[in-house]
Amino acid sequence: MVFRKLPGVSASGMGLRLSQKFVFLLFLSGLVTLCFGALFFLPDSVRLKRIFLSKTETQPVTVGSGSENDAREHLKRPKDQEHLRGMTSAKGETSTKRKSLSRKPSVSHEATEERPAGGKAQEDLTLSRSKTESATSSDQGANSDTFSFVKFKGCLLKPPLGRDSGKPSDPKTNERREKVKEERVAVCKKSEQGAQQMMKFAWDNYKRYAWGKNELRPLTRNGHIGNMFGGLRGASIIDSLDTLYIMGLMDEYNDAKEWVQTSLDLNSNGEASLFEVNIRYVGGLLSAYYLTGEELFKKKVLELGEKLLPAFNTPTGIPRGVINLGSPCCSGTSWSWGWASAGSSILAEFGTLHLEFVHLSELSNNPIYTEKVMNIRKLLNKIEKPHGLYPNFLSPVSGNWVQHHVSIGGLGDSFYEYLIKSYLMSDKTDDDAKKMYYSAMEAIEANLVQKSPGGLTYMAEWRGGILDHKMGHLACFSGGMIGIGADDGAPEKRQHYLDLAAEITNTCHESYTRSATKLGPEAFRFDSGAEATATRLSDRYYILRPEVIESYMYMWRLTHDPKYREWGWEAVEALEEHCRVESGFSGIRDVYTMTVSHDNMQQSFFLSETLKYLYLLFSDDDLLPLEDWVFNTEAHPLPIIRRSCLQDEATQDKTASE
């Protein structure tokens, strides 16, 4: 730049007029500011930048603001972070992986249309799935306060779908797995329908006859809406998203996704169960998001989560069971179930929100969801528990127990499940949940666990001190639950818990083998000479429930005892023989008779849970590894939150750039 000499003014500073000096200084300071500002635009690796800018300025902001962390006091730092190092081996590796992922072009779902077949199937599958995953290319949270999907993926120990989508090396097991998923294995007894196997058959019929409704009525070939979800629709679609995805049924997954995009209406008027909407819709959308990174699912689940909050507006903060999500007149009003005594709320309902709500806070960066469920826990911790047990009914007004009925089956079940899973999902930092779970287990063992004269271990129900020697099908999830909790209690009790888990699972298997159809009844008894059989007509039905198979799956993963896969296969054969009808799968009214009567309902949890657990049972353990995922009570996988890793990510970024 050339400065022209002004007439009559010497070039020396002394010769300049005051106003000229001022202009010159202004120009100089502008130049300095410009040069310094330009530093921000240099790549991270340029030395000058590192000299001039402090550490904090170069680090991207991570998930979890101060206030959010306050609300998550229970999520303390893990005791041992060594395993996280293994995950990222060289710190730069994570960062590089992340960068290359985010460079992928954003491809919409038409890229996933090819369905794999034959030998190249797995390769194609991975490809088509990864194209779907590229929806994350514009990772909105990568450098902001919002959730970063890419960072989250970097904190998983293993790839969610395993090396080869969980394909087992043993051909017989692989054949069984294929049968649970779709076609190709002609072992079906009803040969006409044999071309299409379980998940694909169930899904195709739902799509054909009940698309957009909540469930399929497979005999009458129409849709069912019911009254559990208020005005919400498409329960089978939301419940199937993750199952379709992990099975690699990508055309079907894309149809489901498109329905969510175009037709899922969350402003529906009607009486919805807070619990059911949470475990199926919130759980289903969360899993779909965490598996695929599709922003659509995140957007929808956050919208829905917000609509659930008014249910907590009670004197104690214990939510009521029913909520209206809909029209401007009634949105957010909530009330208790008419059948629940004295306007009470139900333990298994308000106690089965924790996993999903913690993830809602994670995704929204809003602590309110975690606060709501922590408040429930606080109250439960405070009140007196008869013999250390948690009764099933609690008043949301007074915060007191309403009756002394205790059950690990219906009305109580998933409350216990969510205690141990909250602990596991917090990367084993949520010590309150841990304490509550193991002391509840002690009380259950002292008061409910029984041995029958024939040597079967079971969980009785407790009515104010009197035992009812009955175990519900629902209670059969507890084999798996006790199994996954075995490692983290007192070390000397590890084997004891594994044995108890195996015994309960065995009893539930007995309830299946002792029926004519080899499917288990809704409830079985251990009195008046009965051993794991239903004695009442009203308990003889089977509605495609998953709990027994769920325990097989966990016990297989924990022990690798082949009997669990054999038991799972027995269930597949029984389902095929008795529950498969021309246009889908149906529950049956009496498991003890071979001339079955169908109930004309393909429950959405059949697609979400029963078939998913069967598929996982016949897959390698690296498909949704338990080191990274916990399943919500509707079998929707949610990732373990590795707080320290999410925070360390920023450091990794910086180190990588040096």
Ligand code: DMJ
């Ligand atoms: C599912 O919706 C869930 O597993 C719930 O926790 C209990 N009942 C059904 C399946 O039986």
